[in-house]
Amino acid sequence: xxxxxxxxxxxxxxxxxxxxxxxxxxxxxxxxxxxxxxxxxxxxxxxxxxxxxxxxxxxxxxxxxxxxxxxxxxxxxxxxxxxxxxxxxxxxxxxxxxxxxxxxxxxxxxxxxxxxxxxxxxxxxxxxxxxxxxxxxxxxxxxxxxxxxxxxxxxxxxxxxxxxxxxxxxxxxxxxxxxxxxxxxxxxxxxxxxxxxxxxxxxxxxxxxxxxxxxxxxxxxxxxxxxxxxx
Amino acid sequence: xxxxxxxxxxxxxxxxxxxxxxxxxxxxxxxxxxxxxxxxxxxxxxxxxxxxxxxxxxxxxxxxxxxxxxxxxxxxxxxxxxxxxxxxxxxxxxxxxxxxxxxxxxxxxxxxxxxxxxxxxxxxxxxxxxxxxxxxxxxxxxxxxxxxxxxxxxxxxxxxxxxxxxxxxxxxxxxxxxxxxxxxxxxxxxxxxxxxxxxxxxxxxxxxxxxxxxxxxxxxxxxxxxxxxxxxxxxxxxxxxxxxxxxxxxxxxxx
Numbered sequence: 001x002x003x004x005x006x007x008x009x010x011x012x013x014x015x016x017x018x019x020x021x022x023x024x025x026x027x028x029x030x031x032x033x034x035x036x037x038x039x040x041x042x043x044x045x046x047x048x049x050x051x052x053x054x055x056x057x058x059x060x061x062x063x064x065x066x067x068x069x070x071x072x073x074x075x076x077x078x079x080x081x082x083x084x085x086x087x088x089x090x091x092x093x094x095x096x097x098x099x100x101x102x103x104x105x106x107x108x109x110x111x112x113x114x115x116x117x118x119x120x121x122x123x124x125x126x127x128x129x130x131x132x133x134x135x136x137x138x139x140x141x142x143x144x145x146x147x148x149x150x151x152x153x154x155x156x157x158x159x160x161x162x163x164x165x166x167x168x169x170x171x172x173x174x175x176x177x178x179x180x181x182x183x184x185x186x187x188x189x190x191x192x193x194x195x196x197x198x199x200x201x202x203x204x205x206x207x208x209x210x211x212x213x214x215x216x217x218x219x220x221x222x223x224x225x226x227x228x229x230x231x
Numbered sequence: 232x233x234x235x236x237x238x239x240x241x242x243x244x245x246x247x248x249x250x251x252x253x254x255x256x257x258x259x260x261x262x263x264x265x266x267x268x269x270x271x272x273x274x275x276x277x278x279x280x281x282x283x284x285x286x287x288x289x290x291x292x293x294x295x296x297x298x299x300x301x302x303x304x305x306x307x308x309x310x311x312x313x314x315x316x317x318x319x320x321x322x323x324x325x326x327x328x329x330x331x332x333x334x335x336x337x338x339x340x341x342x343x344x345x346x347x348x349x350x351x352x353x354x355x356x357x358x359x360x361x362x363x364x365x366x367x368x369x370x371x372x373x374x375x376x377x378x379x380x381x382x383x384x385x386x387x388x389x390x391x392x393x394x395x396x397x398x399x400x401x402x403x404x405x406x407x408x409x410x411x412x413x414x415x416x417x418x419x420x421x422x423x424x425x426x427x428x429x430x431x432x433x434x435x436x437x438x439x440x441x442x443x444x445x446x447x448x449x450x451x452x453x454x455x456x457x458x459x460x461x462x463x464x465x466x467x468x469x470x471x472x473x474x475x476x477x478x479x480x481x482x483x484x485x486x
Contacts, residue, residue: 014401053309053486069481074312084306088242100234101311 002029004148004179005050010059012045012203019045021203022059027148032180032193034211034222037200038230043183044081046200047152050181051078064147074103077146081153083133085125091136092121098140110143113169131158138166142173149180155189163189191222199229235313235321239295240328247329250287251336254280258340265348277344281337288333292326296390300397301406305486315481319473322390323383330382367442370455384469389414391472394479401485421468425461432460 005027012020020042027033035043048054049061052068063072085094091114098105114121117135128136138154154170155163167190174180184190191211198208207214207229211222218225257280261273268276299305308318342355396410437454 048486051310053306053484055483055485070312070314073310076310078306078310080303080306080310082303082306084303086238086242086304086307088245093241097238097307100237101313 003027004029005061005063005181007046007050007061008059010046010049010061011057012042012049012054013057018203020049020056020059023200023204025198025205025208027179027181028196029147029179030176031195032174032182034187034190034194034197035181035183035200036187036197036222036226037183039185041200042203043200044152045203047078047150047181047183048080050148050150051076051080053078075147077102077141077144077149079137079141079149079151079154081156083125083137085137087126089125090121091119091123091125094125094136094140095121095143098143102144104145106143106145109173110139113139113143113173116169117165131162134158135162135166138169142169145175145178147178149174149178151180151182153183153185155184155186160189167193187226188221188223194222197222199226201230232313232317232321232324235318236324236328239321239325243291243325243329246291247332250284250333254284254333254336254340258344261344262347270348273344273348277341281341284333284337288330291329292386293389293393295326295329296322296386297393297407297410300393300484305484309480309484309486315477315479316473318480319387319390319477323386326386327379327382363442365442367439370438370440373438380469384465387469387472387476388417391476392417394476394484398479398483398485424464428460428464429458432458434459 003026005025007023007025010020010023010025011018023042023046025046035046037043045054049056049068050063052073061068064075066072085097089097095107095110095114098110099107117139119132119136119139123132125133125136134154134157138151141149141151151170154166158166163186170180170182170193180193182190182193194211196209197211197214198205200206207225214225215221218228220228258277261276265273299308311318392414393410396406396413400406400409435456435458437456439453440455441453
């Protein structure tokens with residue numbers, strides 16, 4: 001099976017602190033991978049490097065065989081844990097922005113997703129609640145036909161109903177040609193999505209594998225396993 | 232690149248309307264004050280409006296770049312599949328458009344104020360004909376080009392300082408301060424180099440400001456000397472700073 005992302009001995013240091021400490025990870029095409037770990041374990045740092053907005057200190061990361069750069073940005077759809085749209089924008093401006101810059105943006109899919117998420121294209125971005133904003137950002141990201149989706153805490157700060165809606169959107173809009181990396185603390189809510197999981201602690205992978213195999217092997221759910229690993 | 236310019240300017244259209252609206256209102260107000268305050272006071276206030284407009288545009292120009300370096304919008308910009316030079320060029324073009332639009336509006340209202348308050352009858356078409364007749368068109372074209380390049384040079388200089396400090400210092404407040412310090416240090420160094428070049432290589436080209444058809448006689452002042460070494464130095468510095476800033480944007484920024 002082809003590999004869409006490969007990280008080898010990836011390191012990221014901030015002065016004396018190592019955010020990533022020799023992280024090794026492979027993401028296969030067509031898989032949904034959960035990156036799980038406590039706060040400060042290096043999840044977001046890893047995703048930022050994959051998205052091309054953070055430089056590595058050592059090691060290597062290849063996405064579709066390329067180092068992070070203009071090409072990888074064209075095939076990676078990144079959902080950061082920040083509200084990054086311009087404050088002056090309405091939802092329709094944000095949609096046009098994505099349409100103008102990403103060749104893989106599917107406007108029809110976006111319209112359907114906006115409808116599904118109950119978002120009005122004339123709403124101003126800055127007036128959206130946390131949950132609504134999260135739904136908008138996810139809509140924009142999922143409306144791309146990207147090879148790799150990188151979702152940083154897509155469920156953070158949203159209510160359970162919205163959470164379900166977001167999970168359904170991810171499942172419905174994911175295709176076999178693409179892969180998804182998701183980080184989350186809400187393992188219980190999201191574990192049904194995972195094909196593979198990687199547990200990260202202190203900047204390196206401490207346990208990884210096929211989610212179903214791990215469940216069978218350990219006799220625990222991924223959520224229970226998370227609590228075991230990080231107790 | 233032009234899509235970036237489009238969105239950059241779209242975000243500023245309200246500020247444009249407000250700024251040009253204020254210039255228009257103050258100018259119209261000044262016209263009504265000419266008999267009350269006197270011509271000199273009106274012209275002084277008009278000059279202050281020009282100065283304020285220039286400061287506002289300058290702040291916009293810096294913000295066009297610094298916003299994406301220090302705010303979350305940087306995530307949007309830096310995850311776009313765009314090269315660093317394309318992003319930088321779009322920022323420069325946006326800044327130039329901001330300056331040109333506000334500059335044009337300011338000049339227009341200056342003209343209206345001057346025309347309505349001046350006792351001298353100004354005929355614009357005669358003025359333009361006189362300029363065309365007396366000034367060397369090559370010189371005008373050259374100066375226009377130089378003015379644009381000088382403005383780009385100045386902005387690239389500022390953007391380079393901001394980008395460099397963003398790479399060197401991660402903290403937002405410290406980063407902003409350090410970009411100013413970097414700007415000052417580079418200015419001093421380049422000033423010294425320019426001084427050295429002028430004294431060591433004084434060779435210059437003299438540009439004739441007056442047209443061959445001109446019957447004006449301006450003793451000794453019709454030529455503008457352009458130092459060759461300084462010009463080459465400035466071009467090289469501009470290219471290097473543009474490339475360095477583009478490289479930083481594309482490869483070295485951490486969010």
